[in-house]
Amino acid sequence: VDRAALDATLLVEPSARLTPRDEVERRLAGLRETLAVRGLEAALIVQNADLYYFAGTVQQSYLYVPAKGPATLFVRKVVERARLESPLVDVVALPSLRDLPRLVTERHGRLPSRTGLELDVLPVSQFRRLEALFPGVAFADIGPDVVRQRAVKSGWEVERIRAAAALADEVYTLVPGLLREGMTEAELAGRVEAEARRLGHEGVIRMRGFNQEMFYGQLLTGISGSAATYLDTPLGGIGLSPAVAQGVSFRRIRRGDHVVFDFVAVRGGYIADFTRIFSLGPLHPELARAYDVARRAQDAVKALARPGVTCAAVWAAALAAAEEAGLGASFMGRGEGRVRFVGHGVGLELDELPVLTTSDLELAEGMVFALEPKFVLPGLGAVGVENTFVVTADGLEALTTAPEHVVELAL
């Protein structure tokens, strides 16, 4: 491996900062608590977002975490880069997956009998390969435990998400200078995305859910906002073909349209989610009214949410605001397209906990979620507002901070 190129991976930009050692140690301590509670002797972490969380690197690896004692990162590719990126001390080359049982035994004395794996994301055939390599080992699913742990962010993580939120805020201010009548949604999206890239948007948006996919969010104009689709999201979009069937389309933006600017920002691996509305001429009165109701739903959640409040209570408060305005049937989509949540955790993945739905999960200090009250009105499209919030001891702090009024553009 080219030393000059390796060094360059760390020297290019301060935001490419490494995960601090104490962050990783605290996270591994949390994972060891899971192992103790579940009666497991070790965990084997394999998925990119989880690897980055627990090891500070996504180099192709198996992270072995014993219930007691230091973790070992076994790296298939590229071990020298993993050593630079990860604060872990024990980073070992793994020539082939077949070598893993032998290397675990060498480093840790013996093989564990009961081991946790992320079975919520690991494909069956890869799981079976591990089962064959570790014939005496019983594997248990710790995916949901990892997801619960990752829902509560450290101060360091909140600052990473704040940086992503600042990118969303900044890109938003550039939209009026990029939007021209007659452009397609795809062309506008390209211009917006170019600015985002210049500002450091990483492109890849990780999602944990099987078959879930996202590309920058949903920049939807006019009737496009009503096009429901396969995603577990309130908005879908027409898309550029049935193969993708979401997001921007070749629809031309016309005078009288409005633009739902639903934008997912990613910096340093961390995600912020954000929605605002532009209007090319006056916003249709029904959309304007629904937008006010969305903001009232947001206010209702802000007044209520704090540590100890359940997701179900948050969902109920938002839904009540919609129903009081007679817009219950349009809240978070219509008909088949409707989803039963008003927000979702964000972090290293877009679809984290807490999901603001009829769930007993209680909000906790350090949780970060996108709150996105939205309406889909037949024949008119969608409106809504979305901000990324962190749960503090007192309530919610907004990480996305752009003004929320509908921006009417004169073209």
Add this chain to the structure above:
Amino acid sequence: VDRAALDATLLVEPSARLTPRDEVERRLAGLRETLAVRGLEAALIVQNADLYYFAGTVQQSYLYVPAKGPATLFVRKVVERARLESPLVDVVALPSLRDLPRLVTERHGRLPSRTGLELDVLPVSQFRRLEALFPGVAFADIGPDVVRQRAVKSGWEVERIRAAAALADEVYTLVPGLLREGMTEAELAGRVEAEARRLGHEGVIRMRGFNQEMFYGQLLTGISGSAATYLDTPLGGIGLSPAVAQGVSFRRIRRGDHVVFDFVAVRGGYIADFTRIFSLGPLHPELARAYDVARRAQDAVKALARPGVTCAAVWAAALAAAEEAGLGASFMGRGEGRVRFVGHGVGLELDELPVLTTSDLELAEGMVFALEPKFVLPGLGAVGVENTFVVTADGLEALTTAPEHVVELAL
């Protein structure tokens, strides 16, 4: 669901064309051959790329394909859109996954005893949920069979890939007008990606491999081309942070640099892969020589490849060209970063068959692959050429057609 929005999903643009019924019927016939050979009574297709292939839609679905008789698409979300997108006749709403056994029994008389599933991609916990719902059913892995079937493209599919290749060719011609000295790699990428979006690039690049991720390709300048990373690719890149650790970085493009323009185009769900080289001033003589060798390796493959030739023979021919020039150790990466293939199938996913490696798989008419002989030179970066080819009765036909000389830019 909003009828106007639904209709809009089909009317916006001709390229959003639907998969023809005869395409889907031919593909389902191929799947039924797999079922016969494997002694299975049915297949249940669940993954997005495979759903699009066999049903013409990615709406959240389970496609049930009995060994004999018509298939049923059970749709969780959005059934009305699935009915518009899919040429299948039997498209049924699936209120909840729990309803699937009952609905299969209703439509098909009984539950199958042995059923094929894509176990190469289906997560363990979802598989266990299906096992619990179908207690008498034995599931077999048909993922590799589906992958083999999809490797051979129909004429209709080749035309879709040709459209993606044309997008890559066109974007390539725009690069000289977008590149400025002092830009970061990220800024240049954003400008290039904006043009691609305007031309209909769909953004989402599907990959089948667990943890594999790609965002438009690898636009790498100067030493960035030497930064190996976790991907199963010859090039990696510095990336914008260790969280993503691939692709463009904040490195500023300077006089004397060269640009590896490795670009993945996606239109209508189909992928073409493409690499060319720009140079800001004369290309370093060692890079120029390696680039000539890459083209010789490409020529060696073009002279050899036709139906019946093994992937191993193709790999050997390319490797021999590199070794004859004394560049064997730099071919397809260096050291840990080196991969042992010189090309990969492309289609609805970026990592399809055939993989041009030491494999007995024989090329067949209709296979489409990206051939990408590349070198990584210590301290200098990477060079190489990449084209997407279809295997014809006589040999290879290039779908990407841009000129291959190094373009020297005067800034």
